[in-house]
Amino acid sequence: xxxxxxxxxxxxxxxxxxxxxxxxxxxxxxxxxxxxxxxxxxxxxxxxxxxxxxxxxxxxxxxxxxxxxxxxxxxxxxxxxxxxxxxxxxxxxxxxxxxxxxxxxxxxxxxxxxxxxxxxxxxxxxxxxxxxxxxxxxxxxxxxxxxxxxxxxxxxxxxxxxxxxxxxxxxxxxxxxxxxxxxxxxxxxxxxxxxxxxxxxxxxxxxxxxxxxxxxxxxxxxxxxxxxxxxxxxxxxxxxxxxxxxxxxxxx
Amino acid sequence: xxxxxxxxxxxxxxxxxxxxxxxxxxxxxxxxxxxxxxxxxxxxxxxxxxxxxxxxxxxxxxxxxxxxxxxxxxxxxxxxxxxxxxxxxxxxxxxxxxxxxxxxxxxxxxxxxxxxxxxxxxxxxxxxxxxxxxxxxxxxxxxxxxxxxxxxxxxxxxxxxxxxxxxxxxxxxxxxxxxxxxxxxxxxxxxxxxxxxxxxxxxxxxxxxxxxxxxxxxxxxxxxxxxxxxxxxxxxxxxxxxxxxxxxxxxxxxxxxxxxxxxxxxxxxxxxxxxxxxxxxxxxxxxxxxxxxxxxxxxxxxxxxxxxxxxxxxxxxxxxxxxxxxxxxxxxxxxxxxxxxxxxxxxxxxxxxxxxxxxxxxxxxxxxxxxxxxxxxxxxxxxxxxxxxxxxxxxxxxxxxxxxxxxxxxxxxxxxxxxxxxxxxxxxxxxxxxxxxxxxxxxxxxxxxxxxxxxxxxxxxxxxxxxxxxxxxxxxxxxxxxxxxxxxxxxxxxxxxxxxxxxxxxxxxxxxxxxxxxx
Ligand code: B12
Numbered sequence: 001x002x003x004x005x006x007x008x009x010x011x012x013x014x015x016x017x018x019x020x021x022x023x024x025x026x027x028x029x030x031x032x033x034x035x036x037x038x039x040x041x042x043x044x045x046x047x048x049x050x051x052x053x054x055x056x057x058x059x060x061x062x063x064x065x066x067x068x069x070x071x072x073x074x075x076x077x078x079x080x081x082x083x084x085x086x087x088x089x090x091x092x093x094x095x096x097x098x099x100x101x102x103x104x105x106x107x108x109x110x111x112x113x114x115x116x117x118x119x120x121x122x123x124x125x126x127x128x129x130x131x132x133x134x135x136x137x138x139x140x141x142x143x144x145x146x147x148x149x150x151x152x153x154x155x156x157x158x159x160x161x162x163x164x165x166x167x168x169x170x171x172x173x174x175x176x177x178x179x180x181x182x183x184x185x186x187x188x189x190x191x192x193x194x195x196x197x198x199x200x201x202x203x204x205x206x207x208x209x210x211x212x213x214x215x216x217x218x219x220x221x222x223x224x225x226x227x228x229x230x231x232x233x234x235x236x237x238x239x240x241x242x243x244x245x246x247x248x249x250x251x252x
Numbered sequence: 253x254x255x256x257x258x259x260x261x262x263x264x265x266x267x268x269x270x271x272x273x274x275x276x277x278x279x280x281x282x283x284x285x286x287x288x289x290x291x292x293x294x295x296x297x298x299x300x301x302x303x304x305x306x307x308x309x310x311x312x313x314x315x316x317x318x319x320x321x322x323x324x325x326x327x328x329x330x331x332x333x334x335x336x337x338x339x340x341x342x343x344x345x346x347x348x349x350x351x352x353x354x355x356x357x358x359x360x361x362x363x364x365x366x367x368x369x370x371x372x373x374x375x376x377x378x379x380x381x382x383x384x385x386x387x388x389x390x391x392x393x394x395x396x397x398x399x400x401x402x403x404x405x406x407x408x409x410x411x412x413x414x415x416x417x418x419x420x421x422x423x424x425x426x427x428x429x430x431x432x433x434x435x436x437x438x439x440x441x442x443x444x445x446x447x448x449x450x451x452x453x454x455x456x457x458x459x460x461x462x463x464x465x466x467x468x469x470x471x472x473x474x475x476x477x478x479x480x481x482x483x484x485x486x487x488x489x490x491x492x493x494x495x496x497x498x499x500x501x502x503x504x505x506x507x508x509x510x511x512x513x514x515x516x517x518x519x520x521x522x523x524x525x526x527x528x529x530x531x532x533x534x535x536x537x538x539x540x541x542x543x544x545x546x547x548x549x550x551x552x553x554x555x556x557x558x559x560x561x562x563x564x565x566x567x568x569x570x571x572x573x574x575x576x577x578x579x580x581x582x583x584x585x586x587x588x589x590x591x592x593x594x595x596x597x598x599x600x601x602x603x604x605x606x607x608x609x610x611x612x613x614x615x616x617x618x619x620x621x622x623x624x625x626x627x628x629x630x631x632x633x634x635x636x637x638x639x640x641x642x643x644x645x646x647x648x649x650x651x652x653x654x655x656x657x658x659x660x661x662x663x664x665x666x667x668x669x670x671x672x673x674x675x676x677x678x679x680x681x682x683x684x685x686x687x688x689x690x691x692x693x694x695x696x697x698x699x700x701x702x703x704x705x706x707x708x709x710x711x712x713x714x715x716x717x718x719x720x721x722x723x724x725x726x727x728x729x730x731x732x733x734x735x736x737x738x739x740x741x742x743x744x745x746x747x748x749x750x751x752x753x754x755x756x757x758x759x760x761x762x763x764x765x766x767x768x769x770x771x
Contacts, residue, residue, distance in 0.1 A: 026673045057676070060425030065673045117441030117457060119521060122557060151523065153444060177440055179458040179669055180414065211666070229634075 007078045019071040021048060026065050031058035039066040047074045084215040084226075086235070088242035093142055096237045100144035103245050110139060110240070111163050111204075112172040113150035116186035120176035121152045123210060127172065127233050138233045145237070156186075156193045163194070163204055169244055170205040172236070178212040184221065191222030205243055207236070256697050257616050257708045263716060264617060270719035271572035274727045279580050281527060282534040286761065288446070288751035290535045291315050291328040293497035294763045296505075297380030298329070298373065300344045303450040310348035311498070312447045317351035321358035324753035327760045329373035331358040334365055337372070344376065360758070370760055377762040381542065384504035388544040391484075391507055394475070398484045401432040403690065405625065405650055405658035407682055408488070412437035412669040414456035416466045420473045422672060427477040427485045429679050433510060433657065435488035436470060437669075438462050443493025443522050444747060448502065458669055462489050462499060467506035486510055488548070491536045492518055494528070494748045500536035504543030510589065510657075511540060514550030515577045516570065519731060520739040521553055525746035526731055537581030538767040547583065548657070549574040552593030552626035554737035560595040560630075564610050565714035566736055567592050571614060572719070573727070575621070582767070585620035589657050593626035594646040602703065604645055609707035611653040612698070617712075625650045627661025639663035640681060647685035652696045658682065 013020025023043065029035045036053050043051035051070035058064050091099070100108050112128045114121055126133035128149045130140045140147045148166050150159065163171050173190055175183035187208050194203055209227035218226055225239060292311040303309045318328045335356050336347050350356045361369055401407070409431040411419045416436075423434045439456030442449075452469060453461040460466060467489065474485045486509035491499040496518070503511050515533050518524035540547050551567040551574075558566065571590045578588050592614045596603040614623055627646045632639045643661035650658045660682055664674045698704035722730045734740035 024673070026671070059672060059676045060428050061421075063425070063672055065676060117439075117444075119440065153441070153522070177458045182440070182457045 009076050009078065010074075011072055019073070020069065021072045022067065022069050023048070024065065024067045026059070026063055028063055030062050031056055031064040035064045036066075039064075039068060043068045043070055047072050049073060082216060088239055088247075090234060091238045091241060093137065093234070093237070096142055096241050097144040099241050099245055104144075107144055107146040108169050108240065108244065109146045109148070109166050110170050110172060111148045111150065111159070111166050111168040112174070113154040113159050113162075114152040114174045114176075115154050115156060115159060115190055116175070116177075116182060117153060118175055118177045118182070118186070119152040120174070123176060124149070124172065124174035127174075127209070127231065127236055132233050134230075134232050136232045136234050139237060141233075142237060145240075156190050159190065160193050160197045164197075168204040170207060170240055173206075173208045175208060175210040175213070178210075183208075183210055183213065184217075187221045187223060195222065205240070207239075209236075255616070257612055257705050258700065259613075259616055259709065259712060263712060267568075267572055267617075267712070267716055267719060268576070270716065270723055271569075271576045274719060274722045274730075275573055275576040275580070278530050278727055279534065279577070282531045284755050285527065285531045285752055286324060286327060286755060286759065287497070287528055287531050287748075287753075288312075288315050288319070288324065289495050289532055290497045290761070291318075291324065292495075293501045293535060293539070294327070294329055294377060294761060295332065295344065295348075296498060296501050297763050298332075298344055298376040299380060300348055302345060304349075304352060307450055309447050309450060310345050310352070313352035314344075314348035317348075317356070318358045322360050323756075324751075325756040326360050326758055327755075329377070329762050330366060330369045330758075330760045331360060333373040333376070334359065334361040334369035337365075337368065366758075370762070373760070374762040374765070378766055380501075380505075381763070381766050384501075384539070384543050387504060387507040388542075391509065391544060394478065395484045398478045398482055401483055403686060405655045406432040406486070406622075407679070408433040408435060408624070408657050408659045409675060409679070410435045410437050410659070410670060412459045414439060414458070414460055415454040416452050416460050416469055417454060419460055420470060422675075423470060424473055424477050425672065426675055426679075427474065427481060429676055430683060431485070431660075431679070432483070433486040433488055434470070434474060435510075435512075435659075436460050436462070436466070438490050438493075443490075443518065443524075446494045446748065446751065448495050448498050462502075464502045464506060467502060467508060471506055471508065488512065491540070491547075493522060494518075494524060494532075494751075496529075496532040497535040497539070500539040500543075500545075503545060504539055508545060510546040510548055511536075512550065513537065513540060513547040514553075514591070515574050516731065516736060517550040517553060519741045519746065520737045523741065523746050525749040525752065526728055526741055526743045528746070528748040528752050531752060533577065534581055535764065537578060537583055538764065540587065541582035541584070542767055542770065544587075546587045546589050546622065547578065548589040548624045549591045551591040552595070552624075553591075555593050555595035556630045557737045557739065560593070560597070560610075561600060561606060563738075564606075564711045565718055567610070568613065568617070568711060568715035569718050569722070570736060571618065572715070575618065582770075585618075586622065588618065588621035589624040590614065590618055590621050591624045591626060594628045594642075594649060594661075595626075595630050597631050598628075598642060604649070605703050606707060607645075607649050608653060608698070609704040610711060611649050611655065612704065613708040613711055615653050615655070616708075622656025624657040624659065625655035626659050627665070629661075629665050632661075632663075632665035634666055636663040636667070639665060640677065643678060643681050644685060647682050648689060651686055651690055652693050654693045 010019040048070035055067035129138045132138040206223040211229040215226045295311045409426045411422045437459035439459040488510040491511040491513045518529045640663040660678045662670045728743045732742040
């Protein structure tokens, strides 16, 4: 962070420090004066004060949609922000291959799948298939990686079995459907199954990914790493080398 | 043909001929095989209802019991009705219960017993088909009473809360806000269940289970809305996955109006065995034909895994195949909601003109089909404002090219299954475009020799090349090699293959006999 940048910030509308935000939401009430008042009250409780209801539209029976503008009182302390920063070096495909070859001296085995009832494979395929994404080739393209892509709607027991059979160093799981927290339930079930099936030292590295994950939830979900929206295969390969080889050797 | 693109009628006829050539071997395969789900559909028509205490339908228990004794290849109708006579009962559901308890043995009768079982089965199944006929007549009456939507395209909206009792008020609100068609999206995972769940359900993920009771509840709610609004509001669900034939049957029995029913979706996107799918497909389409249901095909989905420009011709090829399979199963042109979609990357130069070319090509190739026009999904992002703009262009392309059924795009496509307010904003978008430019298709004639005409003819040419190639191998090989949606699906793999059997010489399916006699 540059020295001149303030650590405490507010939202920016059109002037520094004005704190202006815009939110929209629906209340389950018919549109009338009281409904608009209710919207203001909610906005106030969210820290928006003064709050202006700039749009209110009745929807069907007993619902109203609001757009609210206003000044939010909350401050953001940039020093207190918690995110998962990339704590490993980004390596080229060539470097990844070299490190694995020289230091692991065998192929690194990766097993990937979409678990539960989720059938969205485009994300995991983007990471694993040669075709890749965003101009980067997927993990299959890496000579020193052995990739097994199990595809969609794989059950947790099937995944554990495949990980065992392939002697997986890492298991990569994708979860895209999030309604009713399906992605969280499935991930917990998966990590618990691995904990049950294999002793700590023998367990593969557990990685989940998908567009709606919170990357800070690794402990809660029992996994080693979470990758979110816009992940590229290069990041994943670099992380694998870091977690399974460089860091591990450094700790040993 | 309306002739805005100068398509060569000789090439168009050739494309249809090639589609027939590619599709016919698959039809032959479907005519010589049956599946557990086809047989369960026959039993549903014959009157078997309900489920055991674990929620497994009696039709499943009964088919399993018959298969255990005599296999699937004779069809279950004759063994079941033969057993009914031997047990001295008339209630087929009761027979299923006894069979599940292990107290009934099944056999393949011969001679007089076989003739008697055949005609008893035929009578029972005919009664089921008559129920479907009555529901169709009832739809015709209600349409006459309440009227059809005033405008084309029909406005098609999705509800997907997972809970039928939440879906109902949302669907009614959507209808009031202008929806002409309500689709209840199914829960994830249902397509791979080899049985149809029973009863009203409240616990789906990203969709609501398709059950006969949920169908009934929603249809009744929309009948109320139709009355209130003075226009018949249509209801859509899915005949897809492992229970396609049963879904079609239940839809006919509960007067659903449209069904998602693609010839290849299950193969490509659920890894269901290709043969299982094609056999189930044909039966389900025959039922849809009889029930007066409009099918929606799924070409739009290919463009979510394959590029919408490079692979545009695979959509055309699939539409031609879907048309062939549909006609063969007895569906009329007005029942063919062939799918296509606005999925070109908006960063591609002239993306909108390309979309118009593709949409108009579909319109002109299938002038009498309603066509289901699907909104952008793949290139939608968390930037909901940009999403709303893209949806506006999608609506404009739809009206400019005379699409029949417009699936309303949601600006929150990349984020959540639609909220109440998303739907309202999306409908406002549609209303604005249709209100401001609803008749623009009259004035929209792409310039001769111009970009749009050239592009449409190019896609048709590529479709012909692909159809020629498929003709040289077979459709099953093409699917195995990843021609559609770049998904590779070999015919000897995939889910549900164990539930397929070749017909024995004495195979009997009274439902197919009745449905084919009418066609
Ligand atoms: C394509 C698509 C489909 C295709 C999927 C085809 C296929 N073979 O994958 C089809 C048409 C089959 C489909 C079906 C359904 N879909 Co869909 N679909 C989409 C769509 C349009 C794009 C998703 C996509 O491909 N993104 C592109 C990829 C590259 O991005 P990504 O998945 O985020 O992956 C990246 C990162 O997240 C990360 N990543 C992802 N996984 C992993 C794993 C690891 C290990 C790592 C390291 C990284 C990583 O890296 C990737 C590359 O950067 C989205 C909407 C949207 N625009 O996002 C809806 C969407 C995901 N679908 C949705 C739904 C509900 C469904 C259905 C359940 C609908 C239904 N009820 O029938 C069905 C589901 C079937 C099922 N059983 O799952 C919802 C999910 C809502 C939610 N939040 O819960 C969405 C958001 C649409 C919506 N608004 O309703 N869908």
